[in-house]
Amino acid sequence: MNQMTQDTAADRSRPLERDETTNLISSDKVDGTTVYATDGEKIGHVDHLMIGKRSGRVEYAVMSFGGFLGLGESYHPIPWDALDYDEDKDGYVVAIDKSKLEDAPYYMKGAAPPFDAQYGSQVFGYYGVIY
Amino acid sequence: MNQMTQDTAADRSRPLERDETTNLISSDKVDGTTVYATDGEKIGHVDHLMIGKRSGRVEYAVMSFGGFLGLGESYHPIPWDALDYDEDKDGYVVAIDKSKLEDAPYYMKGAAPPFDAQYGSQVFGYYGVIY
Numbered sequence: 001m002n003q004m005t006q007d008t009a010a011d012r013s014r015p016l017e018r019d020e021t022t023n024l025i026s027s028d029k030v031d032g033t034t035v036y037a038t039d040g041e042k043i044g045h046v047d048h049l050m051i052g053k054r055s056g057r058v059e060y061a062v063m064s065f066g067g068f069l070g071l072g073e074s075y076h077p078i079p080w081d082a083l084d085y086d087e088d089k090d091g092y093v094v095a096i097d098k099s100k101l102e103d104a105p106y107y108m109k110g111a112a113p114p115f116d117a118q119y120g121s122q123v124f125g126y127y128g129v130i131y
Numbered sequence: 132m133n134q135m136t137q138d139t140a141a142d143r144s145r146p147l148e149r150d151e152t153t154n155l156i157s158s159d160k161v162d163g164t165t166v167y168a169t170d171g172e173k174i175g176h177v178d179h180l181m182i183g184k185r186s187g188r189v190e191y192a193v194m195s196f197g198g199f200l201g202l203g204e205s206y207h208p209i210p211w212d213a214l215d216y217d218e219d220k221d222g223y224v225v226a227i228d229k230s231k232l233e234d235a236p237y238y239m240k241g242a243a244p245p246f247d248a249q250y251g252s253q254v255f256g257y258y259g260v261i262y
Contacts, residue, residue: 024181024246027179031158050157051157051180058188058189060155
């Protein structure tokens with residue numbers, strides 16, 4: 001936790017000294033990027049990101065799973081920190097089994113949740129992202 | 132500076148306890164949002180964001196200034212922290228005079244810079260974003 005806090009402070013306080021400044025990605029490239037389960041199976045793609053207006057932090061990547069589970073177009077918000085970018089796959093890997101996605105928080109097109117603290121708690125808790 | 136560092140650490144370490152969790156914005160809404168100068172003049176719109184793949188931090192909002200300065204389609208990367216969201220305007224305000232934009236770093240369509248440390252230093256320095 002301390003290490004994470006330090007890294008985070010460093011991220012913003014010295015962004016120009018990081019190697020990761022060469023590891024930027026454009027939002028219009030993120031949108032549409034494939035998301036894989038840990039077993040390598042494609043489970044969807046990033047539809048859009050939810051970003052803190054003031055913090056500039058990407059809080060959620062919202063996956064689209066068109067037709068998955070027989071639901072029609074549905075959206076699963078996944079904490080950004082639950083996604084690992086895999087350069088070989090050129091996509092994101094989420095540490096969850098496809099079968100477990102049935103229980104993951106989702107919403108239908110046109111019925112977006114408030115993305116408030118209570119909803120965040122549900123999503124972050126589901127993916128086991130502990131801060 | 133200390134305050135900023137603390138805020139930053141808090142942003143990531145306790146995102147669910149912040150009021151700002153209700154202040155999220157979708158990436159597809161950010162893209163296209165108008166950018167104003169401090170005098171209220173429209174100076175362009177957000178074309179896309181440049182995001183740290185691992186940090187999840189929005190580093191730059193890349194403005195499009197179609198035809199501005201007689202240049203054709205040009206892009207000006209602006210540090211996210213140099214943009215203030217104005218709810219009344221429903222747009223971002225950048226603390227720079229429109230006339231000064233002529234000297235701001237920009238690139239032409241299809242000729243994106245490396246976005247490395249050296250380039251970042253130039254952009255961050257220009258907008259006076261001190262970390």
